[in-house]
Amino acid sequence: MIGSPDVVAFTKEDEYGQTTPDPWALPEEFSVPLHPLVDSNPWAKTSYAKFTKDFILISEFSEQVGPQPLLTIPDEPKVCGTFDLNYFSLRIMSVDYQASFVGHPPGSGYPRLSFVEDSRVVLGDSKEGAFAYVHHLTLYDLEARGFVRPFCMAYVSADERKIMLQFRELSLRFSQASECLKAGNRRAFAKELQRKLRDLEYTHSVLQREEGLQREAGPQCMYSAHAVEKANELANVEKSIYEHRDLLRQICSYHHRPRRDPHAVTCQKLDEGEDEGGKRRPSYTPQLIKAKSPKCFDKRLKTLAELCDNTFYEATVELLKETERSFRGDLCYLHTRRLDKALRRKQRMTNFLFEEDLGDDDEDEGGTLRPFCAVNHAVDNFTLLSPPPIVLGPEPLELDALEPPDPLDPASGTSHTQESELGLVESHLESSPSDQTLETQGSSEETKGSFSSDKSGTGLAVRQQNVACMKSDAPDPDPDSDLTPDPDHNIDLERESSSEEIETTAGEDEGDGTPVSLLEVVSELEASREDECDGLTNGACEMQSDLLVPLDTACCMAQEGFLYEASAPEAVPRPGQSSHLQPCQTPVVNQEPQALLHLQDDYTVGSPSSQSPAAGLELPVELLGDADSRTSVGDGFDCTMSASTGSDRAASPLGYGGVVTLRQRKKAGQGALRFVRQYPFAMQALWCLLSGRTLVVLGADEGMVRRLVAALALFVPGPGKCGEKVQAWLSCPFTLTDLQRWKLIGLQRVASPVGSSMLYSLSRYSRYISILDADQKTLRCPSYRGQLLAKIADHRTYIRRGSTFFLHLQSTLCHLAAKAFLFTFTHHLHLPVSSTEGPKVVEGRRLCFLQEQLGLGEEDSQILLYLSQLITQQYLQPATGGRASATCFSFNYTTSVLYKI
């Protein structure tokens, strides 16, 4: 089977090794190293780079000084270190691709502007250990040679693979930035042309007047040398007017040019809001143009900001900052993070158990994977990513009405849209940096703050401004879409935040110096959006609770008639129906899980159906419980806030109404590791949480309790988008209803009458709950003798960092969720094989599966049963976010044991 003639050569007998060097030996420069990776460090392959982290470099090929770096993002000297930016600029600019002609083409009377498509190059300097994605673009400048100023924007990294694997994403981001610059530049260029035209017309009129005066003053048939000079000057000015008008016409025809780049993004429409009809602009006073222009090296070339108009420039810089942030971090973490997200999208059925919220951005799937899929660069994919919200210019306006036709103007017939896009109406002539809206300036200012505020500032300001939009060249673009806020913008933010998380994962655990997660910003954005609709988060939750879909009893496997043939559409619960399960029955499902995904997307905090099918112990406080549940978030938070004394509140992310972010969870990982190491009975506490038994953390110090709660919250199955099942700090007695709602409670220990009533409530409900006394370091709960949790609660673990422990937790909990999914959706376990089989036989089969197939003991089985129950409820009541589980309050009378350190 395996054979090749080429191996025959290798089978010849070895000879004894030669001691003298072989003169015919292959020189090392033509060979490959024998041990390319051994002895070397897989993490250090980029260590020879002279810069510390990736950055963005903007360079220009200046006609005066050659290639020169203009700007780096982030703009910190330590980022670039000793890396020679001048040399690198020279290197990247020297591969510019300027194939198009600019200047006077043969046979044409006027200079021609050529709209050159951007080119993209990945190159490297292996000696320097620097690799770059380089995006070349050309801007127009009336004073530049050939009217063009070549620029490039480069993403510089020490990891070549990172660039190639994310080529498409980089290309898209930089195309957007480039379009933004170019749109601003076209506008500025057109304004400059307008001014120049007015100057020329003014000069023309002055010269004409002077010539007339001379003609009147001198003899009719004789022309003095001076008069001839004037006449020539006049002719030159007229020619110049024609040329400039032609240039104006050309720049206005930008959108009508054929695009050669199928991957380009374009500015579709401009927002007139920025100009406000030019009300604030002073009128332009034309100036006399001298016959001789200054020499090339005498003039000062415009800066990039001047070339592009400050607003556009700042927007571009913002865009690039976002780009830099979103690609920050090690490739392997970026890669895994995106794969992770893509895989979680395929299992929405169980994500609610232990995963952070994915968001409802279904369309983001392509976007998140894009960097690692060499996705079709076709334009339709671009629509998945959020366009940068930047103001590009005004709406198309009727130019004719504003600008009278001029017989001299060859551009007078130019499309209105084009000119208005460029803001060329007279009243709009004077665009200046002061034209930018206050919001824009504000956002620019905000970006100078901390990372968190920077991001939120950017996101909010940018979103609210709705100043511009970039759009792909997709066919049949919706013109209106340009003017609406981009709903996907948060997707990008989230993606960026994930990369930020990734960096955090790769780096510090404690994260004191690390930037705040952008996910928080996303949540803020979401919260602010919700505010607009219906108040705070609880408002939104209430709003969504209106969408509750009552249950279809037919969904339940335990009933007669539940069967395999259920098709997806039929499987969707119908409104108006509900079911009550028998108390002893575990609700199970027979539907294809994906059939209900659209409902699960709505999963959020909300009140359970008043006719919940889940039938655990019917408590006398059922109605109250439901009523409470309807406003649970709000109530919970109110309670929390009223009880909170404010000490060290930042220690816990929970209980403040925001979406629990991955970063918060990672930070809690450190606390969880500490807990596991510190408390030998940690396993018991985790088992309580994972098997659905409410755990009360009792303590006097709010900070300590909050920290413990935050750490333990990682183990609460289905904690809710905002951690609704966790009450981080409670300073009043709780009721049985509370135990339904909360699976983890931080309880204040106070020495007062209130304190005694709290202790009373603790003792009263002690059979239902487990109590972790943070002050005494004790735990009272039923004993756990299983093996399942030994993997995550071994106090002898050698895991050093919280972030590593969090990753370990994630994979272990993911494994648990998978097993619970299997148990829930393995049909034959939950159905009688024959009509003679009773519920006991089915129950026995389930237990047998847990014990023999999955190898679980009694306590471990309880975990799976509880998770399975939650999945079932989540599945049957996706609109309520499975909150019906709260109504299924179960307990057993196992004796509790007191554990001490």
Added chain:
Amino acid sequence: MSSGCPPQSPAVAKSEVAVEGECPLLAATFAYWDNILGPRVRHIWTPKGDQLMFLSDGEVTFLANHTLNGEILRSAECGAVDVKFFVLAEKGVIIVSLIFDGELKGDKNTCALSIILPQAELAFYLPLHTICVERLKHVIRKGRIWMQKYFCSASVHCFHFPRPQGYNIISVLSLEIVPIMELLASMKSHSVPEDINIKDTVLNDDDIGDSCHEDFLHKAISSHLQTCGCSIVVGSNPEKVNKIARTLCLFLTPEERKCSRLCKADSSFKYDTGLFVQGLLKDSTGSFVLPFRQVLYSPYPTTHIDVDINTVKQMPPCHEHMYNQRRYMRSELSALWKADSEEDIAPDTVIHTDETFTPDLNIFQDVMHKDTLVMSFIDEVFMLKPGLSLRSTYLAQFLLLLHRKALTLLKYIEDETQKGKKPFRSLRNLKTDLDLTVEGDLNIVMAFAEKLRAGLHSFVFGKPFYTSVHERDALMSF
């Protein structure tokens, strides 16, 4: 010709390559920087037949010259091969250029070996970029040796023409350019889709033994994962081969699937180095000859699955594979250095070798390490009802678990070694802490981690392995 006319440029030599099917490659070029004339194109290869886009020789020459722009500044180390990747929307093409130095006409020149594709093929090409680049890099190593020998030989021949035909750089480069054209053409027609319908795989069977024996399936998937998702599936029945190939591809990322190929129904493709999964059809005699050299040059070890006789064999783990690969490469280059003429280096034949190295021909061995991860997955997934999305979801959960375990392992080692600054000495603790005490499980997770952080195997297992190899070599030398 009048004396006033400039001398006519010599036409660029061109080879037309017959490729079966639609080849997305527009052209390949070999250009160099002439110290007097600037960039010059030496040779052009084009696929024969109809193409969606046509580039004239002039355009190809223009583009090839363009690839050397800025390379006058090149300050790379001797022997380095740098990669440049252009997307030139103005011309509607993408160009991949490998820049290297070589001896031409007695001077040290900067050279560029490039392939040109239509810009529309960007999405198709990007996943295959690494494969193409790695293969071209190796042929450039050979080409550099040939150029050096050409120069030495030309010196010996006092620069008289014709030059010795034995050292034709173009024929060396053709050794890889033509297979790459064939690879791209075959991928165009037979690559595995990004989204695989589970119904086309074994995982849709009603029961575990329906399509293939349970143990075989378990072993195949387990070994496939242990060898970083790199497998060849051979058999006589193309449908059977492709079903297993698709099943294995389910365990790959979408990007890796794009680097996988199904087998042709009527005849077999050649084995291609660098693909993740490839289905290969046996010939009429019931055999398929694998080229040893090319299998060894694969970036990862490979699993060999024969669906006719239900056997699964695997190559040694990454660190051993890399070591064997490097030694073979060095042998091959060394043999080339000592070769006398082009005939000595016909494709897939190396005459001489390093006397100290005898490759182990028995590179495919039985799967030694059992795992629990795949075994329980296979057991359990068939409990879920087929035809719904339950199995896909469960598969996604399984893959998520593996990716997370790999990342955890990577982070664990990162913490323990301070990002590789210290040697890793706590494998036993790692196994206990991360629940990877079963050897097969560890192999699978390590393989996932290796793809995330190349060189991890060598870092963790390298030292003991090389020590044992040296000891063995030392013993054998007595």
